Amino acid sequence: MNAHRVAFAIMVAALLVAPLIVYPVFLMKVMCFALFATAFNLLIGFGGLLSFGHAMFLGTAGYASAHAAKVWGFAPEFAILFGTVCAAALGLVSGLLAIRRQGIYFAMITLALAQMIFFFYLQAPFTHGEDGIQAVPRGTLFALVDLNNIWAMYAVVLLVFLGGFLLIYRTIHSPFGQVLKAIRENEPRAISLGYDTARYKLQAYVLSATLAGLAGATKAIVFQLASLTDAHWSMSGEVVLMTLLGGLGTIFGPAVGALVIVSMENYLAQLGAWVTITQGIIFVICVLAFRRGIVGELARVLRKPL
């Protein structure tokens, strides 16, 4: 537990100091993706369920909050809340279908459902197709704080990220999280002990979808944009990559993975297709030789769970 506290304190301190050195908008992007990846990791790392369609939650929440803020004139807090609720609802419906199969099938089903949602957004008029919803107003939080001030926005994103992170941390270390781990390790055994495993898996799935949605909704307000990129399957692949690189089933891994991948995309952006190629190479290396990921390896060296 102590190692977790120290690591958490370091992370918070870094996020407080970093905007003085690094471009704050970049850091906000990192935090949104870190929350997204941490939510995803709840499912794969602790429930053993590989979702290959998590982009649908990021994209849905982004569109919902952008639409609410721009067209309906919602205040930012309600726009984000609305986006998150939409992602949760989608999580419930898609979860009910997906948890009917396991393992590889679960991955294929979530991927196919996400592709269906993607095509819906491609055609639906309110998303403005390839253009996306642009110029979303950031608005005034609680009618008090003007979010066009970059520091106010940064503080909000920081709080959202830390709040989501702590919620996931609590979930993992609660009795619920323990049952989830038991299901991952040996589902028949968990069933024989009387646990309704389908319900646990569904709850984990919906929680993961909700927090992925929170990340997507916040991201839409920060960047004042909701676009098809966030709903595309390559985004689903990216979050898998972040989590894998950072360390499956570690607490801090997904956030570290998100930092690395987002930085890489930022600095390699001019190189076009090389970003995809590099991502592919990282996938292959991680699977073949680096399955613990960055934080997993670090934890092994330090002999402390991280």
Added chain:
Amino acid sequence: MTEIFGIPVQAFMGQLLIGLINGSFYALLSLGLAVIFGLLNIINFTHGAQYMMGAFCAYLLLNKTGIGYWPALLIAPVIVGATGVLVERTMLKRLYNLDHLYGLLLTFGLALIIQGLFRNEYGTSGQPYAMPQALSGGHNLGFMFLPNYRAWVIAASLVVCLATWFIIERTKLGSYLRAATENPALVQAFGINVPRMITLTYGFGVALAALAGVMAGPIYQVSPQMGADLIIVVFAVVVIGGMGSIMGSIVTGFGLGIVEGLTKVFYPEASNTVIFVIMAVVLLFKPAGLFGKER
């Protein structure tokens, strides 16, 4: 009769034909996935990229060496199949003792690399590939115009699918294969080289994808992304059919192609999503898939 359900018969038949063509590719690709999954327990995410490689292989053979469509139909699958064998020998082989999900992640990474490399070289726009002389033109069947090349694609993929079914279900080699799917250790104990069989099976599945790619070249354009979205639809096809049976993959592939074509006639907005909707309905009532067995 000039109308069916209020739709001009020409348009109806035209979409039905497009549906059958798409169905041919769904069937060939899902068959390859099913064969690979049966023995390797890996879902080959690279399948779409390998289909694209087949098409590019034919395109390059024509433009760099002047080798035409007919030899390419044989050469491209062999070349791409050989790269598949290489992948299996150097990478996939190391994953058999791990969770099956790692195979999915590895092949996904490989697909990103392959598609990225081709995009670097050829951009995102498609390259045209001329159809062979012998199959240009078409026949007027009275109620519709049937291009020869499309008729050939449907017939050829049907023959290839049925031949694959025959090899696996009715020959001695196929019985080894099916036995190794059930219990590899026991089959190995009988003196059959199971690792080699696994390698060749992967190569064969990949070659099927490449063959589909060569046949797709003249119909769709040859482009680096041609397999990327297709593979997701094929995954849905596989979930609907269930991977338990070879015949199941073939029937589901063609059937869903037709359903998709007809959706284009009656409700075009849903034509992109209809297969996914069917998948959701099938999951509700028969989670193991139409032809699948729970295991």
